[in-house]
Amino acid sequence: MGTTTDPTNTDESAIDTYEVLIVGGGVAGLSAATFTARASLDTAVITAGESILKRNAHVENYPGFPAGVNPRLLIDMQRSQATRNGADMVHGRVTRLKHVGTADGDLDVSDDARFLATIAGDADTDADAAGNDAAGDAGSGATAATDRTIAAERVIAASWADASYLDPVDPDRREAGSKTYLEDDGDGRTTVEGLYAAGRLAERYHQAVVAAGDGARTAITLIHDAEIPFYHDWVAPEGYFTDRGREVPPGCEEVSETERRARERESIAAMQEYFATPHEDRQRTHPSLVDDDLGRVPGTDR
Structure with missing residues (x-):
């Protein structure tokens, strides 16, 4: 597991190593992070810039929200789900990804690490930037601070x-x-x-639910x-496997009725909190339409 998520760390010998490094804190990246973290793979998500989803006024075709959902809230909820399941969020922008080589022998890097990612921290960003896409949206408004390196066995x-x-x-690219x-299989x-692609970068359809599924x-x-x-990755009722004489498969879990009800109550409370008040972030639009680094619409409260 990584030891720190502070991108201003200047100790060049302090190299965090993760089993999975995900570049991009949008829908696809956060969906991927939830799955890899739940599979007990040490996972870090590099987030900076501005998720394109946040430019939407309202998301009305994402399953589970009959009346739609605020896109900024949807990203917040996905990020919370990923961290709740064990993923680390690292605030910064990946500027370079390279293979670990012999020239890196003086770095304290795991023998299993294939990649080294150079991450520029953000000295001046919007307050919600830690939940945004990570490696290339020109509307981020981020100012590079100091570089940091993270090692990883696999990268998405x-x-x-x-x-x-x-x-x-x-x-290979197209x-x-x-x-x-990116070309993929x-x-x-x-x-x-060891390098994977997900979401729009992999030329998937430009819809939030498709990005989530692809992640x-x-x-x-x-x-x-x-x-x-x-x-x-199943949470099954008690006895679902064992009452049929089977062991609970890896990645699955059986829970008692008491535990099931406790988890349901917890999920209801969380959803009520998320939807108690309108989201406070200001509306975004395409950055070419406004004179604002983060694409914020002038005069809007959110």
Whole structure:
């Protein structure tokens, strides 16, 4: 597990190593983080900039919200879910991803680490920036502070739209006009071993629910590649497996009726808190339309 999430750390010998590093704190990245963390893989999400989802006024096609949901609230809820399940959020912007090489021998890096990510911290960002996309949205308003390095065994690239930080590892890409996408096998594996892609960077349909599902699929692909015991991420009622003479499979859990009711009450309380008042963040729009680094609409309260 990483020992710190402070991107202003200047001790070059203090290299955190994670089993999974996710670049991008939007819908796809946070969905992936929830799955890898729940599979007991040490997971860090690099978040900075501004998630494109937050430019939406209201999300009305995401399952589970009959009347729609504030997109900024949706990101907050996803981030909380990822951290609740054990993922670390690191505030900063990935500027370079490279393979661990012999020149890095003086760094205290795990033998299992394949990649080194250089992360620029943000000296001056909006208060909610810790929940935003991480590696290339030009509307972030972030000012680079000091660099920090994180090592990782596997990386999921779920950022948009600048993927130049991947140049040193050189995955296959496809250019489509002004856009660049990573080539993958359909399950998130890129042409670079240990590097995965999810969401819009993998040229998936530009819808929040598709991004969430793709983040989950890529994470499950990674989990299987990591060769850790995993069947399904299920919470089943007591006896679901064992009353049929089966052991509870890896990744699954059986809970008693008492525990089920306790978890339900906790989830109800959490949802009531999330939806008690309108979200306080100001509305965003496309950054080209306003003179504001974060794309905030003048005169709006949220």
